[in-house]
Amino acid sequence: MRTLEQLRLDNPLLTPQQMAAWDRWTIDEFGLPEELLMENASRVALDVLRERFPRVGAPGAPDCLEGKRVLLLAGPGNNGGDAVALARHLLDNGAVVLVLTTKSPEAYKGTAQKHLEYAQKAGVPFGFIQIADWLRPMDQLPEEYGAADREGFCDIIVDGLLGTGFSGELRDDYKTWVQAINKIRDRAFVLAIDVPSGLDGSTGKPSPVAVRAHATVTMEAAKTGIALPEAEPWVGRLEVRRIAIPRAVRFAQPVQRALLTDAVASLVDTPDPAMHKGTAGRVCIIGGSHGLTGAPVLSAITALRAGAGLVTIACPGGIASEVKNGQPECMTLPLGEGTVLVPEMYSELEERIPGFDALLLGPGMGRDPESARLLKRVLAQENRPPxxxxxxxxxxxxxxxxxLGMLTDRDVLTPHPVEMARLVAAVDTMDESSAMERYTENRIALAEGFAERFAPCLVLKGAGTVVAQKLAGNDDPTSFLCPIACPELAIGGSGDVLAGLIAALLGRNDRNSPPLPAACLGVYWHASTGRILGRSVPGRGAMAREIAHALPQALKELIHAHSQGHHDHGRGLG
Structure with missing residues (x-):
């Protein structure tokens, strides 16, 4: 079984500045020439196009890209150099290529200029984007090309205008070019190199417009902005490809942010053949109140579906029959005789709590101040489980x-955006609307900042859930982004399911182990289940209990995908 540290190293999530530092270290410290990295980048971009346009027919049939008309847009930086180098490979594969530059070829500098010279020697034709006719984009081809090529439309557009270093707002001329590309994207396949032009590589937001690519090939590691689910309309299918930057850079220039992929399946424990219900994890859910009996039941069903051996719902005695009704697999622990959790009930819990492997506190608990006093007593118990x-x-x-000071580094918090804004507002003494603005601006940074200050593992739920915790021995919090966004999970009770799932995984953990791996596995497993329901119950017709019941099938598919070497980033073709 792999460790979470290995997953972090295998799937780092970089800011544009960190990627630039990796490039510089590779060139200056390791000694690989930048020219080679640019050549490798162009080769992996070619691979993506070959996969998109597979060879048809028996061995020996024409190359899949032969005869394809490809328009490549090259800005003045290294992204433009990648596009120019790709043009040379496409020409060698029989494609009809035209490179439109934003400056005269003589104005290009450094490594991009070298590859431009190679392309010119290879016979790649060049034109200027300023005079492009977007209704006949190939019309700047030389006269020796036939009228069908010069007057026909292109099959592929390669966006190499701007790279990950772009920030701020697009200039007017770039806005015009980006909008022109987007108007014709329905007629040609658009591939963006590293990042769609106009998209901020840190935030995933257009500035104010960005190329809407069908696929984006990003080099060596995913960049934070393009991995966010909200960037998908511009990124399309995200392809992360290695370009021979040495793995040593991940130790020399470490990053604490990573992307969750199907490889998270490697965190799943193989069940011990001698396992019994008492060793499979004993979970206690403390919750439920008048009118709120469904939430703890959903969490309990989920914990069982996730493999917990024994699940008990500790709830007010006045609702115990309602909670138990129709749930023979779940045990109840009636507390007192009322319908609200109150601190006097703690005496019935105190001796039982150490016998559980994990607690889940909150589903259906209600907002009575007396329930908060009970919560305080449970959190303060020294021998309690995570x-x-x-x-x-x-x-x-x-x-x-x-x-919050009573929580330990073995505990997990699972807020949705509004709950997170409420917590941030409380600890930073601000209004909730201002806290929500901070979430909207950069939720990953918000999660990492919270994890820097408080011990528990934070699961900040949403379309692109963030899991963050500061681990012992690290200067900065470690964070993981789940790139899957599933509308099927946007229903009442979905959060209760996720909480029950994480509780079940914690129940199988060593009590002294950090909960970050269990939280990451739970988040990705939950999101993957949403994708299954999108296929089996279309139209967002699934109910929360169906998420729970689909968990075993989702885990089976996740393990199978990982065993086949798939590392899905949760993205479909745009």
């Missing part, structure tokens, strides 16, 4: 921020 705090448990933390 806890997941969700739903109303998070509300009580936001109303009493001092309770």
């Amino acid at each position: 806890a997941v705090v969700d739903a109303d448990g998070l509300f009580h933390l936001s109303q009493r921020p001092s309770l």
Whole structure:
């Protein structure tokens, strides 16, 4: 079984500045020439196009790109150099290519200029983007090309105008070019090199417009902005390809941010043949109140579907029958006789709590201040197991921020955006709307900042869930982005399912182990289940309990995909 540290090294998530540092280290310290890196980048871009246009017929049939008309747009930087080098390979593969530059070829500098000279020697034709006729984009081909090529439309557009170093707002001329590309994208396949031009590589936001690519090939490692689910309309299918930057750079220039992929399946433990229900994880869910009996039941069903051996719902005695009704697999622990959790019930819990392997605090708990006092007593118990705090448990933390100090580095918080804004507002003494703006601006940075200050593992839910925790011995928090966004999961009860899933995984953990691996596995497993429901129950018709019931099948598919060497980033072709 691989470790989370190995997954972080295999799937780093870089800012544009970190990628630039990797490039510089590779060139200056390791000694690989930049010219070679640019050549490799162009080769992997060629591979992506070959995969998009596969060879048809028996061995010996024409190359898949032969005869394809390809328009390549080359800016003045290294992205433009990648596009120019790609043009040479496409020409060698029988494609009809035309490179439109933003400056005269003589104005190109450095490595991009070298590859431009190679392309010119190879016979690649060049033109100027400023005089492009976007209705006849190949018309700047030389006269020796036939009228069919010069007057016909292109099959492929390669965007090499701007790279990951771009920030700020596009100049007017670039806006015009980007908008022209987007108007004709329905007639040609658009491949962006490294990042779609106009998209901020850090935030994933257009500035104010960006190329809407069908696929983006990014070099060596995913960049934060293009991995975010909200960037998919511009990124399309995200292809991460290695270009021979040595793995040693990941140790010399380490990053603490990574991308979750199907490889997270390697964190799944193989069940011990001698396992029994008492060793498969004992989970206690403390929650439920009048009118809120469904949430703890959903969490309990999920914990069982995720492999927990024994699941108990500790709830007010006045609703115990309602909670138990129709759930023979779940045990109940009735507390008192009322319908609200109150601190006096702690005496019935205190001796039982150490016998559980994981707690889930909050589903259906309600917002009565007395329930917060019970929560405080449970958190303060020294011999308690790790806890997941969700739903109303998070509300009580936001109303009493001092309770955050009772959480340990074995615990997990699972807020959705509004709950996160409420927590941030409480600890930073600001209004919730300002805290929500911080979430909207950069939720990864918000999660990392929270993890820097507080011990628990944070699971910041949403379309592109972020998991973050500061691990012992590290200067900065370690964070993982789940790039999957599933509308099927945007339903009431989905969060209760995720909380129950993480609690079940914590229940199989060593009590002294950090919860970050279990949280990452739970988040990606939950998101993958949403994709399955998108196929089996279309139209967002699935209910929360169906997410729970689909978990075993989702895990089977996840393990199979990983065993086949697939490393899906949760992206479909745009």
